Amino acid sequence: MLELRRIRKSYPTPQGLLPVLQGVDLRLAAGESLALMGESGSGKSTLLHLAAGLDTPDDGEVRLDDQPLSALDEPARARLRRERLGLVFQQYHLVPSLTAADNLRLQARLAGREDAAWSRELLERLGLAGMAGRYPEQLSGGQQQRLAIGRALAARPALLLADEPTGNLDENSADEVLALLLALVRDRGCALLMVTHSPRVAAPLDRCLRLRHGRIAEASL
Numbered sequence: 001m002l003e004l005r006r007i008r009k010s011y012p013t014p015q016g017l018l019p020v021l022q023g024v025d026l027r028l029a030a031g032e033s034l035a036l037m038g039e040s041g042s043g044k045s046t047l048l049h050l051a052a053g054l055d056t057p058d059d060g061e062v063r064l065d066d067q068p069l070s071a072l073d074e075p076a077r078a079r080l081r082r083e084r085l086g087l088v089f090q091q092y093h094l095v096p097s098l099t100a101a102d103n104l105r106l107q108a109r110l111a112g113r114e115d116a117a118w119s120r121e122l123l124e125r126l127g128l129a130g131m132a133g134r135y136p137e138q139l140s141g142g143q144q145q146r147l148a149i150g151r152a153l154a155a156r157p158a159l160l161l162a163d164e165p166t167g168n169l170d171e172n173s174a175d176e177v178l179a180l181l182l183a184l185v186r187d188r189g190c191a192l193l194m195v196t197h198s199p200r201v202a203a204p205l206d207r208c209l210r211l212r213h214g215r216i217a218e219a220s221l
């Protein structure tokens, strides 16, 4: 499903090049869920952006559905993202001029997979059914976070990439939303790569990896 091979990535900084990823290998099978942990600044978000084809590695290869992303031009990468991936980033990137329901609908339509019943079910299961007609600014932070999760799942992606998807929720809501996210992902056979700082959030996932000094290792919680 997703494969990262010998990925290297550095950022230019005023002090010179900052090496962030220094030979990262990772494989995620269809339907598998994987937690990615590591200290702040260890490169987790960088890895997620590379996996989504939103940034390119300095060296190494990202393969999605056995296709090297580097072989695709940007429009083809964007199409692959729309049709195969769901993204939940720390900034929700909801469309402010669209209601909650329309944020979901737009995502599904862009992927050519509009499904009113599934959108309704998502809003319901995420506890947002009564808020379908509200605009993002009329929702609390936690509700926006749940809407961002719903939007990412609206087009039934094969792979969900999520960066701290429950980071803005209190512990009880985080547990609830995480359980729901895992149920939705498992129901659909969707693979999941989730960045988290929390061993508690990582625990129910199939595997856990840790980024350290630019490399990746199997982690125990």
Ligand SMILES: Nc1ncnc2c1ncn2[C@@H]1O[C@H](COP(=O)(O)OP(=O)(O)OP(=O)(O)O)[C@@H](O)[C@H]1O
Binding pocket: 011, 012, 013, 018, 020, 038, 039, 040, 041, 042, 043, 044, 045, 046, 047
């Ligand atoms: N565009 C950029 N230019 C320069 N440095 C960057 C850039 N993006 C990230 N970095 C640096 O690269 C390192 C890795 O950043 P990244 O956001 O991937 O870490 P992270 O593990 O996701 O951190 P956190 O857990 O705090 O979100 C950090 O030291 C960060 O300051």
